[in-house]
Amino acid sequence: MAILQTYNDVRAYMDRLGLFSMDLGLGRMESFWAGHHAPSFPIVHVVGTNGKGSTSTFFESVAREHGLRTGLFTSPHFVTPRERIKVDGRMLSREDWLRLANQVLETPGGDTLTYFEFQTCLAMLAFMDKGVDVAIMEAGMGGRYDATNVFSPQLTLFTPIGLDHEKVLGSTINAIAQDKAGAMHADGVAVTGGQEPEAFAVLQGRARALGIEFHEAREVAEEVASPLGLRGEHQRDNARLAVAGWRLFAGLYGVLPDDDAMALGMEQAFIPGRLHMVRPEGMPQFILDGAHNHHALVALGRELRHEGIEPDAIVFNCMADKTLDAMLPLLRGFGAGPILCPGMAFERAAAPEDTARAIGDRAVAYFDLRAALEPLRGTCGVVLICGSLYLLASFYELYPEFLRLKE
Template sequence: MEPLKDYDALQGYMDRLGLFHMDLGLGRMEAFWAARGMPGIPVVHVVGTNGKGSTSTFLCSIARTHGTKAGLFTSPHFVSPRERVQVNRALLGRDEWVALANEVLTTPGGEALTYFEFQTCLAMLAFEKRNVDMAVMEAGLGGRFDATTVFSPRLTLFTPIDMDHEKILGPTLVDIARDKAGAIHPGSVAVTGPQRAEAMIELANRAEAVGARLIPASDVADPVDGLRLGLSGPHQRDNARLALAGWRVFAAMADIRSEADAEGFGLESAFVPGRLQRVSLGGRTVILDGAHNSHALAALGEALKADGIRPASVIFACLADKDVSAMLPLVRALTDGPVLVPGMDNERAGDAARIASEMGGAARPAATLADALSEAFAARSEAQGPVLICGSLYLLGEFYRMHPEFLTK
C-alpha cells in the first residue's frame, strides 16, 4: 500500500481495520516480529480483569520517580488512539505516529495485523526508538493469545481476575483465569494481587507447569494504607500495592535501588482519567468511573460508601456483550434517584431502552449522553449529591469528547 501521508490518513486506516475486530492468536504477531527482530526492551506485562490501567499507571509513575524511562501501552482510549502510547506520561506527536505506522506497514506481515495488533507493534517500535528502560504493556483481552503476550516479558503482574468477556474467554471463572494465566512465560516471574481461590489455583498451576515463579504482592510490599495515592478508592490500594511490588521485583532484576520516598511520590503523583474522577461541570459535581462489569461496580459502590458519597442520579450504559443481569442490581444500589440510560455512538452498545426496562424502578432511557446530563442536572440540587457516570469506558469516552479538558489532571 502507499505510505500514509498524515495522521488523518492513519486514522482512516485504523478505522478501516475496525476497533472491535478481533482474531485471537499470536501467529500474525510472531510473524511480524520474526521479520522485524524483537526489541531487547525489558517488558512488564499487566494482565487481569479489573485494575490493569491503574496498576500500569502506578508502576510507570514509580519508575519515573526513580529516573527510569518508562513506556506505557494501555487500552482502550477515550478520545484519540494516541492516548494508548506514552513515554514518561507524554503522548507521542501525530507525525511520530505516522512515521511509526509506516514502519509497521512496510515490515513483512504489517498489513495483516488487526487494529489492536497494529497499535501494539507501533507502541513497541516507539519504545525501542525512544530507548525506554521499561515497557509496561497492558493486555487487551485475556492473556494466552493477547497480542501483548508475544514479547515474552520477564515480569507479569496479575490484577484481580473476575467474570468478563465470557463469550470469548469462557463461561466460568476457571476458564477465564486459565486463559489469563497463559500469559506466564517459562522461567519468568509473576506477581499477583489478591485473587479468588479458583483464579489463584490456575495461576499456580501455570507457573508450576512452565517453571515460573509466582509471588503474592503481599510478600514483597506492605499495605500502602499510610501513603497518599493519586487515584481514589479503597480498591486502588490493592492496585498500588501490586504496582509497588512489581516495581521492587523489576528494580531487583535491573539492579536499581528502590527508595521509599521515590516510591511514595510515584504513587501520589499517578493519574489516569475515569477512575473515581471528580470534575465540576457548570458548578455541578460529576463523578466519572469506568466500572464496566459486576466486580468493578461492586468496588465502585464500596468506594463511594467509604467516602460518604450518595449520587443523586446515575448515568449508566454498557456494551451488549456484558452480563447485564449481574450488573443492574449493583447499579440500582448506587443511588436513590433516577438511573438514566443513554444511547451510545458505538456499534457494540447495549440497547438503552431494554436496559432501562430490565432495571425497572426509576430507570429510563435517554437519547444521548448530553440529554442524560441535562435531565440529571435539571432533577437535582448539589445538596442531593453528585451525578455519577459509569458502566462503560466508551460512555466516558463520549463525555471526554464533549469535555476534553478533564482528560488531564
C-alpha cells in the same frame, strides 16, 4: 513514498480495521515480529480483569520517578488513540504516529493486523525508537493469545480476575483464569494481587508447571500508606501490586529502590475514569468510574459507601455482551434517584431502551450522553457515570480538559 500521508490518514486506517474486530491468536503478531529485532529492554506485562490500567499507571509513574525512561501502553482510549502510547508520561506526536504507522504497514504482515494488534506493534516500535528503559504493556481482554503476549515479558503482574468477556474467554472463573495464566513464560517472574481461590489455584498451577517464581503481592510489599493520585481504597490494592512488581523488577535489573521516589510516583499517578471527580461549569458534581462488570461494581459500591456518597442520579449503559443480571442489583443499590441510560456510538453498545427496560421504572433512555446530561444542567448534588469506559469516553469528548493529557 509513505503509505499514509497524515495522522488523520492513520486514524482513518484504524477506523477501517474496526475498534472491536477480534481474531484471537498470535500468528499475525509472530509473523510481523519475525521481521524485527526483539526489544532490548525489559517488558512488564499487566494482565487481569480489573485494575490493569491503574496498576500499569502506578508502576510506570514509580519507574519514571526512579529515573527510568518509560514506555506505557494502555487501552482503551477516551478521545484519541494517542492516549494509548506514552513515553515518559507524554503522548507521541502526530508525526511519530504517522512515521511509525507507515513502518508497521511496510513490514511484511503489517497490513493483516487487527486494530489492537496494529497499535500494539506501533507501541513497541515507538518504545524501541525512543530508547525506553522499560516498557509496561497492559493486556487487552486476554492473556495467552493477547497481542501483548508475543514479546515474552520478563515480569507479569496479575490484577484480580473475574467474569468479563465470557463469550470470548469462557463462562467461568476457571476458564478465564486459564486464559490469563497463559501469559506466563518459562523465563519470567510473576506476581499476583488478591484473587478468588479458584483463580489463584490456576495461576499457581501454571507457575509450577513452568517452574518459575510466583509471588503474592502481599508477601512482597506492605500496604501502601502514602497518598495516591487515584481515589478509592481499592486503588491501594492496585498500588500494592505495582509496588511488589517494582521491587521484583528492581531486584532483577539492579535498580536501587528509593522510598521518596516510590511515594512521589504513587502520588503523581493519574488515569482518568477511576473515581474521577469533576465539575464542569453549570453542571453538578460528577463521579466518573469505568466499572463495567460485577467485580468492578462491587468495588465501586464499597468506595461510595466508604466515602458516604449516595448519588442523586446515575448515568449508566454498557456493552451489549455484558451480563446484566449480576450488575443491576448493585447498580440499583447505589442510590434511589433516576438512572439515565444514554446511547453510545459504538457497534457493541447496548441499545439504551434495552438497558432501561432491564433496569426498570427508575430508568430513562436517551439518544446519547449529551441528551442525558441536559436535564442535569443547573442542578446540584452528585451524579455517578459508570458502566463502560466507552460511556466515559463520550463524557471526555464533551469535556476533554479533564483528561489532563500531556503532549
